[in-house]
Every structure is written in structure tokens, then in C-alpha cells.
Amino acid sequence: MSDAVTHGGALWVIGLGPGEPHLLTPRAREALDAAERLYGYGPYLNRVVDEHDPRRMASDNREEGARARQALTDAAAGARVAMVSGGDPGVFAMAAAVCEQIERGPVHWRALEVQMIPGISAMFAVAAACGAPLGHDFCAISLSDNLKPWALIERRLQAAAEAGFVMALYNPISASRPWQLGRTFELLRETLTGETVVIFGRAAGRADEHMRITTLAEARAEWADMATLVMIGSEQTRVVERPDQPPLVYSPRFAPGCDPEVSA
Template sequence: MTPAGRLMVVGLGPGPERWLTAEAQALLAEATDIVGYGPYVDRVPPSAARRHASDNRVELDRARHALELAEAGARVAVVSGGDPGVFAMAAAVFEAVEAGPPAWRGLDILVAPGITAMLAAAARLGAPLGHDFCAISLSDNLKPWAVVEKRLVAAAAADLVIALYNPASKARPDQIGRAFEALRSAVGERLVILAKAVGRPDETIIRTSLAAVDPREVDMRTLVIIGSAATRVIERPEGEAWVYTPRRWEEGA
């Protein structure tokens, strides 16, 4: 028996409404309940839906609450910044389903993709993700630092462009410096981009390098992109330089 409720896990994109998909807009409009981290709930356009805002550190509680509402017949939108499947709420929802009552496996759950931060930052810069790349979260609430470091070094050794999510927080201000240090040891010099609050009024883009980067410039709203050996800068007579990674691999690039 499928309950009448529905759980929609909706990606809001990195901030501005222009990056919402048509699907996300439609799902938010049909929701009876909006569940999410406060600042994301605040981004949902005005509607009659009940709003359940919570703190950032309680993903599983929030997921369970949303599942309970859906089980009771609500049409619940769980909202995430960016894409809900990339270091965001979708995995938390399925973790809660797997550990939860069997009835939750009968729920109608829909994940609506969104523009994730690395795509917005890349578009703003040019095309730094134009060739093979990876996305790694620096949060060691969720895994040991040794695992983070091993993955970073493997990715750099394979010459992938690296997008770092959750690069810093008040609880762990020093990790990003250790990450840069590990990468310097592994591959020497690389282009580094610090893309803060992309698409927002306080957007800041810093173009630097592994040798020169100041870890104190990185905060929790920053997406860090580390170029591959092939990543290039196009200087311009006026305006910001463009950054891109060519589609073609070149020997020794």
C-alpha cells in the first residue's frame, strides 16, 4: 500500500533563483511542508506550506522528521542548497529509510537534482572542470582525516581537477591548510581557486596557487577548486582572467 504522502528532496542550487530548475519550482509549489536547514528554508519562495527549519548538524533527525510527515500523508519538500545528492540531504534521507520502519520503503520519494556548487563556480570562472575531475568533502565529522588525505593525494596523482566541498568550519579551521600541504607534497604546484558565495551579492573569487594560497581565506561558504597540471589561465586586457582545463590530454602538461 503506497501512502498518499510524498517526500521530495529538492536541490535549490547555489543561491540565486536563476539557478533553480523548473522541476524544483514546481515541487516547492506543491509541497505542504518544507523541511531543511534554516537558511535553505528561507530561500523557498513564499507559499502556504508549513516550514520546519532546523540546525545544520542534525541531518538524520531532519530526514526522519520529513519521512514521518510523508508517512502521515504530507507532501514534504526536503530542501538542500546545490544538488541534494552531493554532500547534502539525499543520502541522509536514504540512510534514515534504511534504518527506519519497513513502511518507509513503500513511500513515494523523488529526488530533484540541482546545480551543485562546483558547477556554478566552474561556470563563473570559465571551464576548470572541462576534463576529468573529482569532488571530495573535507569534513572529518564523517570520515577520518587519513582517508581524506589519501583520497586527495590519489586524485592529484591521477591528475584530476579537484573540487573541495566543506573545506572549513569553525570546529576545524586548520584542515584546509593540511590539505593544501598534502597536495603540495604530492604534486608540487597547481592553480587554486577559492570561490566564495558564488552567485550571491557577496561573491568573491580568489585565483591563487598551492604555493601562495592563504588557508585563512577559506571559510564554510567557499568552494575550492584545485587545477590539474593541464589547467590554464587566459589573461584578458580588461575583466577577470578565464580559467579552463582543455578537453585533450597532453604529454607532460
């Protein structure tokens, strides 16, 4: 261990899942309790600690790099530090931001104990709320063109549609990115049929959860907000209507013609 790192410091990057206690793992809860400082986006911290908790170091949504550096600085000084992420920290979230800063930062940061603690991601919470839309091959794409050129996003959407992946679309819309989701629907309508299942999954796994199940022909960008994950089915994704129960959406495990229980 490097001399520059005080013995005992550690950084835990914690996935909170959807935010309700019943979907927070015991491992995550244990790390939150043991931490001497808690970093994260304010609304996520509010899900797990009291607003007046003296350990609380809330920051804005856009400051991931600076937040990671502060947390690493504290950990290198000997503190047990937690960094919280909604969902899973490895999916378009803080785990990559921490790794980036470790690579770029002072060399003694590399001697730190860093642990990523997984959580229930938004895509799996939405899938569970609807049935099993991710039951076959799938992909996850962030629609945020703060992070990459829009042309690259279009190329990936096109490739995923042509190859038959179900798609989970993160960061579908925001005040500063108002047109990207509408453009995504337009683009996908060129490759997929209008009957393709589309899910608008809002606040999945929380008390105010709301799932809207529609088709690509009908889907409208204004049905999404920053708390929404949008899922695009493959041509095989099906909706099972049920009396007195919400519909089930699922993607069969088998490609057409490959299910031994169904004759071709």
C-alpha cells in the same frame, strides 16, 4: 502500497542550486509550491520561502538524520513534504541522509514515493564563474572529518593529485575544523607544483559571488570560509588573462599531445 502509508504522501528532496531564482529549475519551484511542509536548514529555506511561511520547518545544520526522520514520518502520514538542500541534494547533502533513514526506519517507509530533484551544485557554479576548470577528469572530496577518518581524506587527496584529477573540495573549513584545509595544501604541495591553479569560489551564482584565483604556492587556508568551495587544478589547468574581463580558468579537454589542432 503498504497499509501503513496513507495514500498521497510523498517526499521530494529538492536541490535549490546557489539560491538565486534564476538558477532554480522549474521542477524544483513546482515541488516547493506543491509541498505542504518544507524541511531544511534555516538559511537555505530562507532563500526560497518567506520567513513566516506556515509550512516552514527549519532545523539546524547538524541535524540531518533527525530532519530526514521527521520528513519521512510526515510523508508516511499522507503529507506532501519537501526537503531542501543547497546546490544538488545528491552531493554531500540531504539525499543520502534520506536514503539512510529509509533503510534503517520502519519498513513501511520503503513504500513511500521519494523523488530527488537535482540542482546546480556549488562545484558547477564555481566552475561556470571561472571558465571551465572541470573540463577534464575531476573529483569531489569533502574535507569534513566528522564523516570519515582524516587518514582516508589524505589518501584520497594523494590519489587524486597523483592521477591528475582536478579537485573540488567541499566543507573546506569551519570553526570546529580549522586546520584541515591548511594541512591539505601542505600535503598537495608534496605532489603538485607550486604553480598549480587554486580557486577559492565563494557564494558562486549569488549576488555576492567572489572568485579568488591563485596558485598552490600562494594559497592560504584563511581565505576560505563555510561558503567557499576550493578547487585545485591539475598540472594542465590554465589561466587566460584578459583585458577588462576577469581571467578564464580552464582544464583542456585533451591530454598533452592528444589535441589534433596543436602539433606536438
